[in-house]
Amino acid sequence: MTAALMLELRDLSKSFELHHQHGARLNVLRGLNLRLHAGECVVLSGASGAGKSTLLRVIYANYHPSFGAVHVRHDGRWLDLARATPHEVLDVRRHTLGYVSQFLRVIPRVPTLDIVAEPLLQNGACLEQARERAGNLLSRLNVPERLWQLPPGTFSGGEQQRVNIARGLIVPRPILLLDEPTASLDADNRAVVAELLEEARANGSAVLGIFHDEDMRERVATRLFPMQALEAA
């Protein structure tokens, strides 16, 4: 049986207008086509500045594409995020499309355990279930239990990144976007993240990510998607 198509980018382009440079345009993505299926992990490769993060931000609807379509399979139908309403975008983010960046951005003074549990609570789980699953993920990611009741503001870069990954993976989502989520992690913790991603794929998630570390790329990628910086307009 062929795996279900989950995400399809068609003829996608993105340029930025540089207001402080008299409206000059910077073309970053042009005519890009990509299909992502359930159970695969496609890793974006290419030099710094090739547009990898921009592409993930366009898919997550943080940036609006200049041209083209971002079709996602959401709730049994296809939706073009480039033309979706803000309400539809929020619904897609809540149920279908996860995004884990390098940085943890959270409300200050909330304990780590609740930060991780929050997305599961929002999806309808009870507090006890959400905290239990949060604790499991934090343990697997080697975040010591003595830190769980503290807000993560003062944690090390690697600890914050592991909290961020736990929060990003606690709700199983059909499509996962990862923007260098393991950048500050040591080899042992990178291996845990690779295992978590394999489990997500085995459960049918489609993963699209950026990993600068070559070991990590080789370990998690089922396919590479090469990208190149465009020439100036």
Ligand SMILES: Nc1ncnc2c1ncn2[C@@H]1O[C@H](COP(=O)(O)OP(=O)(O)OP(=O)(O)O)[C@@H](O)[C@H]1O
């Ligand atoms: N909001 C923005 N406004 C203007 N230019 C932007 C914006 N976001 C990204 N760019 C430009 O787009 C180009 C691609 O950036 P992007 O961060 O997508 O590259 P990348 O391949 O992810 O690089 P790296 O591997 O270094 O993270 C860069 O030249 C960057 O300056």
